Amino acid sequence: MKTVFYICLLLAGLHAFAYGQLTANHRNGHDPNEPNDHTHHNAEAVACLKLVPNNADFAFKFLNEVALEEPNKNIFFSPVSISTTFAMLALGARSITKTQILEGLAFNLTEIQENEIHEGFHNLVHMLSHPESGVQLNMGNAIFLTEKLKPLEKFLDDAKPLYQLQVLATDFNNPTEAEKEINDYIEKKTQGKITNLVKEIDPQTVMLLASFVFFRGNWEKAFKPENTKEREFFVDAETTVKVPMMYQVGKFDLYFDEDLPCTVVRLHYNGSATAFLVLPAEGKMKQLERTLDKERVKKWSDNLFKSKIQLYFPKFSISGSYEITNILNKMGIVDVFTNQADLSGITGVPELKVSKVVHKAALDVDERGTEVAATTAPKIMALTLAPSIEFNRPFLMLIFDRDTNSTLFIGKIANPSTTSRSEI
Incomplete structure (x- = not known):
């Protein structure tokens, strides 16, 4: 019987909306999906900007699929969070499972090398986690593992620096305590924005992957x-x-x-x-x-x-929690959720699959922001x-x-x- 690999995706949304346009280079009409010539981190930018068109294709295709699943309802998600987490998962995938994940993320593997994809995501995570003053944006990944399951050193050696991965021991035989530990970790990382992400953990779970994005910006x-x-x-x-x-x-x-x-x-x-x-x-x-x-x-x-x-x-607040396995299936990521999954690059054992993908997001929009210098003339x-x-x-x-x-x-x-x- 396949061991359960329970993977969770989560993110926190915006706290305060800000007023403006597509900043800096975009103020001159630059395309948000094309490389930026004015980055402060040229070497990193070259790597991560290779991913821009693929990540954009994934984002809008995912929107289309979610809209079909949830017609006429509020939708809010972070495509960069989903892409980053599954790219990290691809590090431990092999054969068709790996190909499906990367192609499902909209990469043409005849045009871009796998190592370029991972290097691109590494620099993307690093640049997003060190934004300029005025925006708070934190990204990270964590694996919660049963003590009886030991990940391969190579996987950890690759995933930790590339994706800022943290590894934490968890007793899934005590589901209530495991849920509290994981939810407390996520709530802290998202400054209380995302709560109670994980519910009803299967005691057979041996690994849970959590990905978080927290963003707060001022107008x-x-x-x-x-x-x-x-x-x-x-x-x-x-x-x-x-x-x-x-x-x-x-x-x-x-x-x-x-x-x-x-x-x-x-x-x-x-x-x-x-x-x-x-x-x-x-x-x-x-x-x-x-x-x-x-x-x-x-x-x-x-x-x-x-x-x-x-x-x-x-002015509004919305939040959404999605089980997105079906959507990813439609986008070509199939085997990783079945007994055909090959994730042997993570633990060395073949009987491992993803049982569930949960994605949670929240968005607050209000008046708050930092006033820029402006004329004091009356209206x-x-x-x-x-x-x-x-x-x-x-x-x-x-x-x-x-x-x-x-x-x-x-x-x-x-x-x-x-x-x-x-x-x-």
């Missing part, structure tokens, strides 16, 4: 709380909810994509992160989910223009005559890191008044 320019007022959000033709709607007047980076159609607003955090807010025309969300890819984002980035508008954006009444863009129906949110051009988070906010967790 370059905070929304003023006194401007937040309750307004209507149109979930669908039959459902309208009241939500606290934040408000700012000023110049924003905009693009109106007539092909979809949709409206794109680009916003900035202090530091190295940027967000695209994408508001599809009524009835066009499914088309947007089906067609969104890195080429589309490049088109938006290349065609943004500044315009004075009144921006209305909801000019003419500003209020600027056209308004109101995110008062379902929209997408894409969060990028500027130094690595990585897609950190993707979300669909279908109903900002809903905070319940979804289970795929």
